[in-house]
Amino acid sequence: MTSLAQSAVLARLGVRPVINACGIYTDLGGSRPSPAVRAAMDEVSGTFLRMTELLDRTGERLAQLLGAPAARITPGAAAAIMLGTAACMAGTDGTKSERLPDTAGMKHEVLIQAGHRYKYDRQVSMTGARLIEIGSRNGTRRDQLEAALNAQTAMVMHPAHLDGRPGTLPLEEVAGIAKQRGVPVFVDAAYMNYPTSIMGEYLRRGASLVAISAKYFGGPNAGGFIMGTPELIAAVANVHFTRYESGPHLKYGRPLKMDRQTVIAVLVALEEWLATDHEARFAHYVRQVGLLRGKLKGIPGLTLEPKCFTMDERFIDDPVNCLLVTFDPGRCGKSAADIAALLESLTPAVLAIHEGDKIGFVMDVLTDDEVGHIGDSVRDALGA
Numbered sequence: 001m002t003s004l005a006q007s008a009v010l011a012r013l014g015v016r017p018v019i020n021a022c023g024i025y026t027d028l029g030g031s032r033p034s035p036a037v038r039a040a041m042d043e044v045s046g047t048f049l050r051m052t053e054l055l056d057r058t059g060e061r062l063a064q065l066l067g068a069p070a071a072r073i074t075p076g077a078a079a080a081i082m083l084g085t086a087a088c089m090a091g092t093d094g095t096k097s098e099r100l101p102d103t104a105g106m107k108h109e110v111l112i113q114a115g116h117r118y119k120y121d122r123q124v125s126m127t128g129a130r131l132i133e134i135g136s137r138n139g140t141r142r143d144q145l146e147a148a149l150n151a152q153t154a155m156v157m158h159p160a161h162l163d164g165r166p167g168t169l170p171l172e173e174v175a176g177i178a179k180q181r182g183v184p185v186f187v188d189a190a191y192m193n194y195p196t197s198i199m200g201e202y203l204r205r206g207a208s209l210v211a212i213s214a215k216y217f218g219g220p221n222a223g224g225f226i227m228g229t230p231e232l233i234a235a236v237a238n239v240h241f242t243r244y245e246s247g248p249h250l251k252y253g254r255p256l257k258m259d260r261q262t263v264i265a266v267l268v269a270l271e272e273w274l275a276t277d278h279e280a281r282f283a284h285y286v287r288q289v290g291l292l293r294g295k296l297k298g299i300p301g302l303t304l305e306p307k308c309f310t311m312d313e314r315f316i317d318d319p320v321n322c323l324l325v326t327f328d329p330g331r332c333g334k335s336a337a338d339i340a341a342l343l344e345s346l347t348p349a350v351l352a353i354h355e356g357d358k359i360g361f362v363m364d365v366l367t368d369d370e371v372g373h374i375g376d377s378v379r380d381a382l383g384a
Contacts (some may be wrong), residue, residue: 004348004369019370021352023309023321023362024191028351030221032365033265037218040268041261045238052242054260058267059233062225064272066200068210068242072240073225073266077190080211080226081123081157084186085110086252087235088155088209090130090187092131094249097239101128101252107154115139115168120188127252131157139167142177149181160189160202161312168171175206184208184232190224191216191311196274200227208232216311218267220262288363288371292323295375299384301332308352309362322353322362325378332382341372342381350374 020028026245033041055072062071074080089106090096096106110124114133125131134140134148145156157180163171175185187207192198193216202210209232214223226236241257243249289306296302303326307315315324327336334342336357343350350373353360361374378384 004367013046017348019348019350019373020365021350021361021363021370021374023353023364024215026215026221029096030208030215031218033220033269034218034272036272037265037269040264045261047260049260051258051260051263054263055240055242058263059225061267062270063227065270068200068203070230071225071227072233072236073223073258073263074211074236074240074260075222075256075262076215077188077211077213078120078123078226078249078327079253080224081120081186081188082127083236083239083253083256084209084211084228084232085124085127085155086239087232088184088186089127090239090252091235092238093367094238094251097252098250098360100239101126103128103130103148107152109150109152110155110157111145111148111153112157113145113168113174115140115165116157116162118159118162119159120159120190120231124155129154135167138167142173144170145169145174145177149178149183153181153183156183156185158185158187158207160187160192161349163187171202171205171207175208179206179208184229193273194215194278196278203228209236214266214269217269218264222258223262223266224268225270226264282319282321285319285363288366288368289320289323291368291371292361292375295372296323296325296378299332299379299382301328301330302326303328307360309360313353315355315360321364322360324358324360326358330356334382338377339381346377349378366377 016381024031029363059072074083089108108129110129110131111134112121114135114137135144156174158171158174178185185207186209187202188211189202209226209228211226212224215221239251240253244254293304296304305324306320307318307322307324309315309322329335336359340354340359
């Protein structure tokens with residue numbers, strides 16, 4: 001079912017459907033799972049199983065696919081940060097796991113370069129860990145990291161999208177320093193999945209644990225995985241939700257449980273992503289940009305630019321997945337803000353990336369029918 005189709009259950013609840021021209025966002029429901037992913041979810045939903053065995057076997061398959069020593073499916077990358085941090089503090093000690101976020105008697109300090117602070121480091125401190133900035137916004141030096149490592153250091157946090165930021169230490173250097181002291185390095189690579197080889201590369205570059213979000217490769221919104229050393233993945237399993245009722249310990253990660261359907265969906269979506277012809281995927285986006293451009297071409301006051309809207313929310317030139325439309329209200333009669341508001345008021349609502357005098361229409365999860373509907377809706381809004 002596409003966003004153009006009527007949903008009886010949404011109508012009954014009064015929930016307005018959305019045509020998502022923003023891209024992949026948690027607040028919009030994540031991705032649009034493929035027929036194969038949905039079929040796998042339906043298939044497993046009718047079967048009961050031991051979640052411990054399912055998580056073990058799917059973890060083994062993930063590790064095999066990515067060339068990782070070990071892996072485990074989690075309810076998203078943010079949950080993987082929490083579980084990975086807890087694992088670095090509690091290890092495989094069930095008693096410590098059930099005491100969290102009380103970290104008494106555990107290594108509990110997590111280091112992060114000041115230039116690497118970002119909103120998801122909040123997940124580190126939610127475990128009870130103490131997050132410590134190294135250096136300043138102007139930069140972090142090697143000797144500052146070396147001096148900060150001590151007997152209480154449980155982990156170093158390293159967000160992948162900020163690796164290489166001027167003034168910060170690169171992953172290889174951080175890992176080399178930390179590992180000499182026996183301290184693991186956690187890389188949050190939530191949306192780093194293309195080229196596909198990049199996912200496994202973080203471990204080969206020195207990471208001890210890596211978090212990936214499934215929604216960015218067509219998996220469920222509440223899905224992801226963590227991969228790393230066998231010892232640390234065993235520690236993640238120790239702090240996760242299984243055997244809370246049937247085992248001897250009340251595990252820290254009990255609220256982060258998963259449905260069997262979600263676990264299977266993560267794996268099948270990753271298998272599909274690794275087998276995808278990505279050149280064809282980008283060619284599909286270019287074709288859809290052309291469809292929308294054709295709908296809007298010739299309207300006075302519009303400038304139409306094929307662009308790439310990146311995962312870190314920037315407009316760049318390549319690879320094209322977006323049509324960036326600039327509105328000149330003096331010529332077309334309405335501003336970008338006017339058009340964005342009109343589109344949002346429709347049913348289904350059309351949501352896109354509004355910045356100043358521009359609206360970016362991102363193709364990542366759109367069908368051709370939705371692209372055509374967006375073009376018609378913009379024309380109607382402008383009276384064209």
